[in-house]
Amino acid sequence: MAITVENGVFHIETANTLYQMKADAFGVLVHLWYGNKTDYCMDYLLDYPDVGFAGNIYEAENQRTYSLNTLPLEYATHGVGDFRVPAISVTHGDGSTGLDLRFLEYRIEKGKYGIPGLPAVYAGNSEAETLEIVLKDKYSEVEVSLKYGVFWEEDVITRSVVVRNNGNAPVIIKRVHSLCMDIPYGDWEWVHFHGRHTMERQVERVPLIYGIQESSSTRGTSSHQQNPTVLLCEKDCTETAGFCIGAAFMYSGGFQTQVEKDQLGQVRLVMGINPDTFSWHLDAGESFHAPEVILSCSGNGMGELSHRFHNIIRNNVCRGKYKLADRPVLINNWEATYFAFDEEKIVKIAQQASELGIDMMVLDDGWFGKRDSDTSGLGDWFVNEAKLQGGLDRLIGQINRMGMKFGIWFEPEMVSEDSELYRTHPEWAMRIPGRDPMRSRYQLVLDMANPEVAEYLYQTVSKILRDYNIEYVKWDMNRSICDWYSVTLPKERQTEVPHRYILGLYHLLERLTDEFPEVLFEGCSGGGGRFDAGMLYYCPQIWCSDGTDAHERTFIQYGTSFFYPISTVGSHVSAVPNHQTGRSTSIRTRGTVAMAGSFGYELDLDKLTAEEKEEVAGQVCMYKKHQELIYNGLYYRLSNPYMENLSAWAFVSGEQSKVLVQGVVFRAASNVLRTRIRLTGLDEEAKYRMLQDGRIYTGKALMSGGILLPQIAGDDVSFTLFLERI
DSSP: OEEEETEEEEEEEOOEEEEEEEEESOEEEEEEEEEEOOOOOGGOOOOOOOOOOOOOOOGTTTOOOOTTSOBBBBSOOOSOOSSOSEEEEEOTTTTTTOOOOEEEEEEESSSOOTTTTOOOOOOOTOOEEEEEEEEEEEESEEEEEEEEEEEETTTTTEEEEEEOOOOSSSSEEEEEEEEEEEEEOOEEEEEEEEETTTTTEEEEEEOOOEEEEEEEESSSSSOSSBOOOEEEEETTTSSSSBOOEEEEEEEESOOEEEEEEOTSSSSEEEEEEEEGGGGGETTTTEEEEEEEEEEEEBBBBBBHHHHHHHHHHHHHHSHHHOOTSSOOEHHHHHHHTTHHHHHHHHHHHHHHHHHOOOEEEEETSSSSSSSTTTTTTTTTTTOOOTTTTHHHHHHHHHHHTTTTTTEEOOTTTTEOOOSHHHHHHHBBBBBOOSSSOOBBBBBEETTSHHHHHHEEEEEEEHHHHHHSOOOOOOOOOSSSSOOOOOOSSSEEEEEEHHHHHHHHHHHHHHHHHHOTTTTTTEEBBBTBOSSSSHTTTSSSSSEOOSSOOOHHHHHHHHHTTTHHHHHHGEEEESSSSTTTTTOOOOOHHHHHHHHHEEEEEEGGGGOHHHHHHHHHHHHHHHHHHHHHHHHHHHHEEOOOTTTSEEEEEEEEEEEEEEEEEEEOOOOOOOOOOOOOOOOOSSOSSSEEEETTTTEEEEEEHHHOOOEEOOOOOOSSSEEEEEEEEO
C-alpha cells in the first residue's frame, strides 16, 4: 500500500519517495520527512533546544523545548504561537483569530479525491490512493481536512484542503493555502519563474535569505509576471544530480507562494490562493474547498523532476481527445493580417497553407460584431458579415474542401463598451458602484461570478460550435483584473469575487469541453499570462507567449519546460522582422524553435520566397514525422541559455532508441573550438547512428564526451540532429 499508519505516524510512499508526518502526544500534526526513501521513522530528527521567545502550548507545561514556533508543522496556523508564515488564518464570530488545530481522525480510500467546482488531478481507483487527515480547532467547531492524493508510479503527491464550519456562527477565512511544508535541514536555493508580457517564465535561481521570499499574482490570473510553480533545490543540484522539490498550483487566478527561512535556518513553503485578493464568508454548516497543489521531488536532479511533472500533467491533468493525440499543424492569420482581412484574404492564406501540408486554418480576432480594432465588438459573438460576406459557413466550407480543418478565436470573458452586449447589459461588466472602471486594451471584464453572464456566454459560444464545423477554439483573455465587484453578491461577500470569477470560468469551460469533446481548446491570455495546470485541465495546450521571436522563445520555452509538458506549449513560426523585437532570424531557426511545442505558423505565406516555402513544407513534414517522439519522449534540457552561448534540448524515446537533438547557437565567434553538447538519457551500453552523416557513437561517448556541432556562420543559427540506436 502507498499509505500506512503506525503508532500515529503516517507514511506516504511512492516508487522512489517517502512523505512522513505524525500526530504527537498533544495532537499536533508534525511534519517529519519528504525525500528519498529511508525505511525508517524520521522523528529522531525532532531535537530542539529551548529557543528564546518561542512560546509553548499550554499543555506542554514547562517543556520549553516544545514550541509551535520551532517545530516542523504539517499545516501551520495563525494566532497560537507560530510566528512564521501561516497556511491558514480565520476570524471567528467573536472577532478572535486563533486557530489551534489538533488531530481528530483520518481516512484512507482507493482512488483519487475530486474537488467540487475545481480542476484536479484524476485517476482510476487502482491508480491512486487518498489520505484524508481531519484536524479540529481545540476551542471552536472549525475543522480542516488535509487531503493527499498518492500516485505511486508517478512519484507524485497532490495536496488540497477543505475548511468546514460546524458551529453556529459565521467564520471568515482570511487565508487558506493548499500546501504547507516545513523542511528542517538543508542548504536550499529557490527557483521561480518571473517575466512580463512577451517574455514569460524567465528562470531565477537564488539562495534563500533569512526571512520571506515570495512569488505571487493579484491580477486575477496566474499572470505573465510570476508562474504558480516553485522549485526548492539543494545548492549542488543540477539537471542530472542532487535533490530538489517542485510544486505546481492547479489554479488560474491570483496565487501566493512564500518561502521563509526562519531563525533556525529551517524552511517553510506555503502555496495557495493569494490572501490579498481573497477572503471567504463561511456560514454555519458550510465548507470551502481549496484548489490543488501537485508535489514531487527527485534525488537525481531537476531533469528527472521535470519528467515527473510532464508525465502527471499530460496523463492525469489534460483530458479529452487531444490529451495524447497528435495535434494538427495550424496557421493563424493574426500576425499576417491583424484586423484587416476579408474572406478572400483568409481563403488565400488557407490555400497556400494547404499546399505546404498545413492541417488547419485558424481565424483570429476580428471576425465578429463591429470589430475593426480592439476598441469595440467584444461580447457580440455573431459574424461580422461586412468582412465575411458569405458568413462562416461559406468560409469554412471552402477551407474544408481544401482538406483543412478550421479553428476560431474567442475572448469570452471580456466586453467592449462599444458593443450591443454592453449597451443591453452594462451591469454585467465588473465595476465598483460610484467609480469609473479601469480600462485595459480598451476593454472591461465580464462578471464571471454572475450566473447570467456565464449562461449567456455558454449559449452564444456553443451555438457557434454547433452551427459550424469548428474543430479548434483559441480561448483568449487579454487583461489583468481589478474593480472586483459583482451585483449578484451582498457587500460582505464582495471579497469572494476573485475566486468566484475563477469558479465561473471553470464551470463554463467544463460545460463547453464536455459538450464538444472533438474540439481542441487552446488557452491563451495575451500568450502565456494564464499558463497553469488549472487551465490545462480544460485546454490541453496553451499559447506559450505572444513573444514569437525565435531567440527570445528559447528562454521562454526553457523556463516553461521545468513543469509543463512539450505537448502543452503552443509555438509558432512568425514573420520577420519580428513584430515584438524587430529581430530577423532565418525561417529554419524559427522552425526549429517552434517544433519544441504544438507546432504552427503565424505569418503571411504570400511574403515568403520560393526557398522559404520549400523550407516550410520540409518543416511540416519533419514535425509530423517526429511529433510522437516530441510529445511522448523524455525532454532533456542540454544547456542553460542564461549561462551558455546556446540553447539545446533533446527528445529521447521511452525505449531510448530514438533521439532528436535541437537547439540554437546564439552568437558566432572567430578562432574558437566547435561547440560541444553532452547528451543525457541514453542507453550507455548501446550504439547510436547519426542520421546526418552515418557516424556511429556509443551511448557512453555521447553522454560523457558529447557531440560536436557543425561550425556556424552568423547569429541565432539552429541545428537538428537525429540518432537511432543500432
